[in-house]
Amino acid sequence: MAQPDWQQLSTDVISLLKEGRRQVLAKMHQTLTVDEKTSRKDLVTNVDKGNEQFLIGGIRALDPDAQVLGEEGFGDTVTSLTGRVWIVDPIDGTMNFVKQRDHFAMMIGIYQDGVGQLGFIYDVMNDVVYAGGPAVGGVWANDRQLNAPANLALADGLMGMSAPLALHDVAHTQAIVEASSGMRVYGSAGIEIIHVLLGKTLGYISQLKPWDIAAGQILLNTLGVRVSTIDGQPLDMLSSNLVLVATEQAQRDILRIEEDDVSL
Template sequence: MSRSETALEAAQAGADVAMDHYRSALTVETKESKTDYVSEGDVEAQREVVEVIRSAYPDATIVGEEEDELKAVPEDGNAWVVDPIDGTTNFVHEIPLWTTSIGLVRDGELAAGVSVAPALDHVFYADESTVRRDDESVSTSDTTDLEAFSVAPILRYGPDREEAFGSLLTSLLVEFGDIRRLGCAQLTLAFVAAGSLDAAVSALPNPAAWDTVAGAHMIERAGGTVTDVHGDPWEPGCEGIVATNGAAHDEVLDRIGPALEAY
């Protein structure tokens, strides 16, 4: 079984564990803010993911949001980047917009990504040759008219960046057709890859790899473009993320540029 196939198996196994906890009595704690949740579902789902990966690759390097796994992607070698429940706030509030996501990185380059959204009955998957939602091949949208663009702000910003985030939201409302905030970065990026959204934007410095790697890979393989906020090629650890259908990427960067100066 290839690494990408193992990632798919592990994400599905982790999603099954998370789904067992969904809409049930949960033990929930908070991290850096009152809305930055972690539940027993997060922890147990990650343990399941890690067990599946290490049963196939005992020496696997794992970057994971929970517990004691690595928190940054190594520059060399293969790494598995795991988010057991992306969108935990949605998960805790019984909103079905959450995923179990795994991204593969090889010597710093994106290699595969999978996001399983069990409450929506969707599986998004991309390796080096294919991108699909469930059993259907997908690609990014071909929208070029920014007044028709659906753009999604992604990732948590925190109280110290509320004013800057507000500036970005205002810019998105004014400059594009409509905005959607789903509360799950990986699902949002998967929707860009599948053509349901035209772009996703975050100016958050150094966004976590587990929030971005799987979806960034899907978008690039689906025909889109992913850069940092300056338009440079995106990689884990860079400044922000701007992910578009690729048809009007430079125009999107130009439109949001003034708002990004607030960061």
């Protein structure tokens, strides 16, 4: 598989996302068709499905030989990251989209033979695309290049967290929150990751599927933020993982809590 012009591809993907945004905004104040997937808190709408079909159609035109994994099932059955694989989340934070019409994102990650090359997280309502990766040598918020966030220890910053994990104290998340400066819950992996990229939080813990973390992992790693399982292992990008996003120092602090198996 030939290597693309990554810079041109990035430009084309941003244009595709912006058109997707235009279509989403046109539909979001209409009556939504809302269905449950696995529970009443796991929703999908006609807008999720329509946007995924639109994005995958655009991806097929840009990169016809690639595989595409989409959350809503309109892509390929992907069993390997060999070659070029695009991973798409058409609406990340669907509950926020349904209940608030805010705080949701569109996300695309592009992997070449298992290595993340380009990631895109679109904060739809604020009209900011966070884009970049090793293929283009950095991460940008629209036209502004981002610096790496400060490498803070756990005690020195806020921790993003999935509320159910903290409520049920999965993997000692309550001890992790107690050791941090406080917990923040935004209800969208994409929005959570944006806060880490900007240094507003120093980490994030949640159970995530490939489309929830594919784009974010690329952007975070490019800025030196660690992404791993909760016990510090590499992610399986085609499976669900209990994901730990953290600065290097905070990751070390969190892994110590996991290893010590104690509450602070």
